[in-house]
Structures are given as structure tokens and as C-alpha cells.
Amino acid sequence: MGLEFNPMGGGEERWCVVTGGRGFAARHLVVMLIKYDMFSVRIADLGPTIKLDSDEESGVLGEALKSGRAVYVSADLRDKSQVLKACQGSEVVFHMAAPDSSINNHKLHHSVNVQGTNNIIDACIELKVKRLVYTSSPSVVFDGVNGIINGNESIPYPAKHNDSYSSTKAEGEALVIKSNGSNGLLTCCIRPSSIFGPGDKLLVPSLVDAARAGKSKFIIGDGNNMYDFTYVENVAHAHICAERALASEQPVSGKAAGQAYFITNMEPIKFWEFMSLLLEGLGYERPKIKIPAAVMMPIANLVELIYKLLAPYGMKVPQLTPSRIRLLSRSRTFDCSMANDRIGYTPIVTLQSNILRTYLHFDLLDAVIYLRADAQTIRIGPSKAELLLGCGKVADVLLWRNRKETFTVLLILAAFDFNFVASGYTAITAVSKLLLAASVFLFIHSKLPKKILVYEIEKIPDSKFHVSAAASRQMSLSVASKWNSAMSDLKSLCKGNDSILFFKVVLSLLLVSMVGAFSLHNIFVIGLPIIFIAFVVYEKKEEEIDNFVVKALSFGCKFKPDLTRKVSNSEKQQ
Known part of the structure; x- marks a missing residue:
């Protein structure tokens, strides 16, 4: 099961593991570890093999892979045997792996952020790994309702998080902190805020x-919400500071261990000012x-509902979600005082050092033709209509x-x-006829030979009809989680102290009642042609439609200042 290690410099080799090692921040940590000549680095990630970018092949990482100072291991954190193999013989584990935070999929996030983290902890204890540094998130203390100004580590986890990513990250963080001291293992957690920098494939x-x-x-909210961003090199530096603090002699390591630390650039800036700087650098309007x-x-809730319905058919994660609206407006x-005091962290790159200009003009050179505003005249990549539909099967069908x-x-x-609809059947009759048709189809399909003339008949495997114990348990947990979330919302509604929730409920029920006024047959007859035509029209007339919508919203905002002010004041009181 073990890996073969090459001696480093003839002395005793020292290995560290970076999980999720091909991720955005993890790549920078790997390079920094190699440059500092601290450890030989084992890069663990999901891919079967490592694929280097052109700059990596000729850079520090490419040389390290050739010399054996870095190795790649394919590992799924949900499989404990693979985790044990990846961590064997290592002195330190930097646990940075996590799913895409924009995907609000509780089952996925729980399996990686909680079960995967638990496998990492068990492997560290079993293999007598000395130190574990876990990459957490400031969102573990964010409830999506109340903003945080200069928050420190005394803020407790909220009763309800903003999304599944945050809640499962909090669970993983708690497990890591609790494991500190187990079989000599020293642990701590890093909470980097809003990472940006070279190699970012999400923000820009x-x-x-x-x-x-x-x-x-558009600016969501009043535009005055403050944010802490963190340059990616500072994030990598913070991980090394944490590892060095844990490795130092007592009492410093004891003071550093068993804690979580906020990591930022220590330069708060208005969120929308930061976004404006990025947009202006690429030639777009503020x-x-x-x-x-x-x-x-309410619009975001409707978009999320549509995504949940269409996600199995290829729709990708939309940008407009409730959790993202809350992130953009709070x-x-x-406060990084504890990180500075206990692990010796201070930023090594500042915003004032023209980092935004460097980020835009140098990191994005290869992609500038795709990103700059003056490149819009040539359509490169998916259209706006295709992006709205998720660039999957749904988009292919509706855009013909x-x-x-x-x-x-x-x-x-x-x-x-x-x-089943126009015939006027009751719901029970319609369902029974649908099941009858399905049964007849499956029976006939099972009797067909595997090949008829030149056509092959693909048989349905038995696995399609079986639900494993693990899958059923996850389904139960998901149902229970959604039920608890609904009950929590109901309690808040009963207390009468959440006007925003009341507004959402009323609007949702009004929408349902409006839809309910139409028969299902009418919805099919009217709705289907509109859906199959509207997106095609939008794709051909994107600019004209977008300009009309912008002007309409601008007109509405100009002549409804009182409503805007009242809603904003209501938000602040919450």
C-alpha cells in the first residue's frame, strides 16, 4: 500500500500532504512549500493523473515532479483506504480539499467536508502524523442575516448557516479542533476570507x-457593505505560519493548536468598490x-427552485441564488489579531501594492480576449441564453x-x-396509468434481444433499481435537514420578527395561487410554446432585451425611492 520515496539530499526525507492539491489556493501552497524547501510534497486530488498548465511545466512544480521532490496521488477523501495511502509516511497534512462552494448540494458537501475530513483525521491518528492544518472558511460563523464587522474567533457557530457548504465546513472544522491532542496530533484551522489572485477561475x-x-x-443592497479579501499568496503563507507554529517548541505550539484563525489582507474595503475596480480593469462600467x-x-428563491427541478437534466448552478444574494449584500x-499573536501571521502582499492592476494585467493575459469588454462583439463561448439555462441538456433542447x-x-x-393531462383524469388515475405504461415498457424491454438487426438494445442494469444503505441514509439525512430547515423558518414566522421571511412566504404563496388559477392542460398548451420560443428569441436579441430591462429597472428605481428606502431600513433593523 505504501509509496516509494526518494531520499532528499541523502538525509531523512520529510513529507507533507496537500489534499485538493490542484485547487486554486492549494496550488500556491504547493509551490511555496517547494520553494521554501521545507518538505517533499505529496499532491492529493481526485484526478487519475496530474495535468500541468504550460507555466507549471517549466516552473517550480514541473521541476519538483521530475526530481521526485513532489509526487501526485489520486485520492478520493470519501474512501478511507485511499486516504491512508495518501497520508502514509507524512509528517504534516494540509487539508484543503472541498467541493465548489457555489453548489448548494448538502449530500456532496457532507460527504467531503464532514466524512472526508473524518477520514483524514482517522488516518492522521492511525499513521501518527504530527500536524494537521485544515482550510476552513469565515462562512462557518455567518448566518446570512447579520453582517459581521471586525469579527473575531469568539463568534460562535450560528444555529442556521447560509448554505450547506458553510454548515458542513463548520462540522469539519469542529471535528479537526476536537481531534487536537489525539495520539500526539496537533491541529488548527485557517479561515481565509474571499480569496483572489493568479489562477482564480471563479471570481473574475x-x-x-x-x-x-x-x-x-446592479448593486445588490445599499453598496456600503464592507468586505475582507485575501490575496492567494497570503493564504498559502498563513498555512505555513500555522504549520511552523504547531511544529515549534512548547508553549507556542500549545497556544497555536486547537484553534481556528481568521486570515485576511487586513485591509477592509467596500465589496462593491472592489468589484468596480475589477470591472474597470477589464473595460466594463462600474x-x-x-x-x-x-x-x-424572491427572484433568487424562484431561480433556485427551477435549478433544483432541472439540475438532473443538465442545468448548471445559477449565479443568482439566495445564499449568494446574502453574501453580496452583508x-x-x-480581526486577524489572534492569527498574528499565535501563529505569527501578517500579510506578505498588500492591496496597496497595485495588486489589482497586477492581477488583471498579468494573470489574465492569456484570457484577456475572452474577458475584456471590447471582445463582446465576437461571441466566444456560450451565449447569455445558454448560460441562463445552464449550458447542459436543457439548453441544447430549448435552444434547438x-x-x-x-x-x-x-x-x-x-x-x-x-x-395524462388533457384527458381530465384524476391525479390517482393519471399516476396509475403512468405506472402501467412504465411497467409494460420495462417488461417488453426486458424480453427484447440484445441486438435486433444492426441495432443494439441497451439493457437497464440491476444497479438502477437498487438503493444502497449509504445512499438511503444520505437521502434520509437530506429529508431531515430540509424538514428541520422548514420548521426553523416556520418558528421564525410564528415569532413575527422576520419581515423578510414573511415577505418571501407571501410572495411565494401569491405566485402559487396565480399558477393554480390555470389548469395543468392550459399550462402545457400555453407554457411549452413560450419556453421553446422565448430563449431562442432572447439568444438572437440579447443586447436589445438587456438594454430594455436595464432601462425599465432604472426607471422603476428612480420613481420608487420611498419603497427602496423603507425596504432597506427594514433590512437594517433585521
Whole structure:
């Protein structure tokens, strides 16, 4: 099970592991560890092999892989045997692996952030690893309702988090802190705030997508919410500071261990000012039109509901979600005094050193043609309509990318309407007829030979009809989590102290009642043609439609200042 290690400099080799080692911040930590000649580095990630970018091949990482000072290990943290293999013989583990935070999938986040972290801890204890540094998040103390100004480590975990990523990160962090001292293992957690810098494939690209879709003109909230951003080199530096503090002699390591630390650039800035600097650097206009978060939340809830329904059919995560609206409109600044005192962290790169200009003009040179505003005249990549639909199967069907496929879907939907909706059956009769049709189809399909003439008949594997114990347990946990969340909202509504929640409930029920006024058959007859035509029209007339929407919203905001002020004041009181 063990890996073969090459001696380093003829002396005793010292290995460290970086989980999620091909992630954004992890890549910078790997390079920094190699440059400092602290350890031989084992890069653990999901991919079967490591694929280097062109600059990496000729850089520090490429040389280290060739010389054996760095090795790559394919490992899924959810598989304990793979975790044991990845951690064997290491002195330190930097646990940085985590799913994409924008995907609000509780099952996925729990399996990696909680179960995977538990596997890491067990492996460290079993293999007598000396130190474990866990990459957490400031979101573990953020409830999505109350802003945080100069928050320190005394802030407790909230009763309800902003999303599944935050709640499962908090669970993983708690496990790491609790494991401190187990079989000599020293642990601590790093909470870097809003990471940015070279290699970022999330912040700037998503900002540019929003700009091209005409959404970057808007400020969610009053635009005065303060934020702490952290340059990625400072994040890597903080991890090394933490590891060195844990490795030092007592009492320093004892003081550093068993704690979580906020890490920032120590330079709070208005969130929307930071976004404006990035947009201006790429040639886009600064956002100017302010929209109260309370106005956007019902829309975001509707978008999230649509995503949950269409995600199994290829729809990608939308940018407009309730958790993201809360992140964009609340203040989040943090105090790094404890990190400075206990692990000796201070930023090594500052915002004042023209880091924004460096970030925009040097890191994005290869992609500048795709990102700059003056490149919009040539469509590169997916259209706005395609982005709205998630760039998957749903987009292909509704945008008529494959006419045969689109007509097939239309025929299936029309057949469903004719047989189960327009016929006027009751719900029970419709369901029973649908199950009867499915049973007949499955029976006939099972009797067909594997090949008819030149056509192969793909058989449905038995695994499709089986739900494992682990999967059923996860389904139960997911149902319980959603039930508890609904009950929590109901309690808040009963107390009468959450006007935003009341507004969302009323608006949702009004929407349901409006939809309920139409028969299901009418929804099919009217809705289907509109859906299959509207997105095609939007794709062809994107600019005209976007400009019209912007002007309409601008007109509405100009002549409804009293409503905006009242909603904003209501938000602040919450």
C-alpha cells in the first residue's frame, strides 16, 4: 500500500500532504512549500493523473515532479483506504480539499467536508502524523442575516448557516479542533476570507459572465457593505505560519493548536468598490443601479427552485441564488489579531501594492480576449441564453441545438399532455396509468434481444433499481435537514420578527395561487410554446432585451425611492 520515496539530499526525507492539491489556493501552497524547501510534497486530488498548465511545466512544480521532490496521488477523501495511502509516511497534512462552494448540494458537501475530513483525521491518528492544518472558511460563523464587522474567533457557530457548504465546513472544522491532542496530533484551522489572485477561475470569470449578461450594472443592497479579501499568496503563507507554529517548541505550539484563525489582507474595503475596480480593469462600467436585497430574494428563491427541478437534466448552478444574494449584500470583515499573536501571521502582499492592476494585467493575459469588454462583439463561448439555462441538456433542447432531439422532447411532452393531462383524469388515475405504461415498457424491454438487426438494445442494469444503505441514509439525512430547515423558518414566522421571511412566504404563496388559477392542460398548451420560443428569441436579441430591462429597472428605481428606502431600513433593523 505504501509509496516509494526518494531520499532528499541523502538525509531523512520529510513529507507533507496537500489534499485538493490542484485547487486554486492549494496550488500556491504547493509551490511555496517547494520553494521554501521545507518538505517533499505529496499532491492529493481526485484526478487519475496530474495535468500541468504550460507555466507549471517549466516552473517550480514541473521541476519538483521530475526530481521526485513532489509526487501526485489520486485520492478520493470519501474512501478511507485511499486516504491512508495518501497520508502514509507524512509528517504534516494540509487539508484543503472541498467541493465548489457555489453548489448548494448538502449530500456532496457532507460527504467531503464532514466524512472526508473524518477520514483524514482517522488516518492522521492511525499513521501518527504530527500536524494537521485544515482550510476552513469565515462562512462557518455567518448566518446570512447579520453582517459581521471586525469579527473575531469568539463568534460562535450560528444555529442556521447560509448554505450547506458553510454548515458542513463548520462540522469539519469542529471535528479537526476536537481531534487536537489525539495520539500526539496537533491541529488548527485557517479561515481565509474571499480569496483572489493568479489562477482564480471563479471570481473574475463569474464577474465577467455577469457583465456580459448585463447584470454587472446592479448593486445588490445599499453598496456600503464592507468586505475582507485575501490575496492567494497570503493564504498559502498563513498555512505555513500555522504549520511552523504547531511544529515549534512548547508553549507556542500549545497556544497555536486547537484553534481556528481568521486570515485576511487586513485591509477592509467596500465589496462593491472592489468589484468596480475589477470591472474597470477589464473595460466594463462600474455598477451604479442599487436594488434592495429584499427585492432580489424572491427572484433568487424562484431561480433556485427551477435549478433544483432541472439540475438532473443538465442545468448548471445559477449565479443568482439566495445564499449568494446574502453574501453580496452583508458586511463581512474579520480581526486577524489572534492569527498574528499565535501563529505569527501578517500579510506578505498588500492591496496597496497595485495588486489589482497586477492581477488583471498579468494573470489574465492569456484570457484577456475572452474577458475584456471590447471582445463582446465576437461571441466566444456560450451565449447569455445558454448560460441562463445552464449550458447542459436543457439548453441544447430549448435552444434547438439538435432539432431532432428537441422535436423528440416536444413529442414526449405532447404525448404526456394528451394521455395524462388533457384527458381530465384524476391525479390517482393519471399516476396509475403512468405506472402501467412504465411497467409494460420495462417488461417488453426486458424480453427484447440484445441486438435486433444492426441495432443494439441497451439493457437497464440491476444497479438502477437498487438503493444502497449509504445512499438511503444520505437521502434520509437530506429529508431531515430540509424538514428541520422548514420548521426553523416556520418558528421564525410564528415569532413575527422576520419581515423578510414573511415577505418571501407571501410572495411565494401569491405566485402559487396565480399558477393554480390555470389548469395543468392550459399550462402545457400555453407554457411549452413560450419556453421553446422565448430563449431562442432572447439568444438572437440579447443586447436589445438587456438594454430594455436595464432601462425599465432604472426607471422603476428612480420613481420608487420611498419603497427602496423603507425596504432597506427594514433590512437594517433585521
